[in-house]
Amino acid sequence: MGFENEKKQKVYTQHQALVKAESYCAYQERCQQEMRNKLYSWGLHENEVENVIADLISKNFLSDERFAKAFAGGKFRIKKWGRVKIRIELKRRKLSEYCIKKGLAEIDETEYLKTLRKVADEKTRETSEKNVLKKKYKVMNYLLSRGFESDLVREVIGETE
DSSP: OOTTOOOOOOOOHHHHHHHHHHHHHSOOOHHHHHHHHHHHHHOOOOOHHHHHHHHHTTSSSOOHHHHHHHHHHHHHHHHOOOHHHHHHHHTTTTTOOHHHHHHHHHHTTHHHHHHHHHHHHHHHHOOOOOOOOHHHHHHHHHHHHTTHHHHHHHHHHHHHH
């Protein structure tokens, strides 16, 4: 009936999944939760998933700490995310507080403030609002949505007066 269009999901053995997972992890840093989800999608059962995860960790293909550092550094440098947003995303991926702290430590404080000012200046220039208070409010909300801390945002917005 409507089943002929459904794509048949390939089911892997534990060994096939391990080989495939090694190349998946070698291509890009992954966290345990991403890998777990992927292994379940490949048709593995809980004990097989945990065995593959353990093998990947022991072979150094998988490291939540390394993932947190790469993720935090990349999201800050490339997407200009603030620490709040990065922390939320790392928590969403079920990383430990230790790994989250290690990841956030990758962000240089001087660069962070410089980036915050730059993003604030760009948003101020492109906001067409004529009312000064409304404009500051819009810029402030934008910076908060990017994950920058409210005290730093207020400080930077105060500098634009």
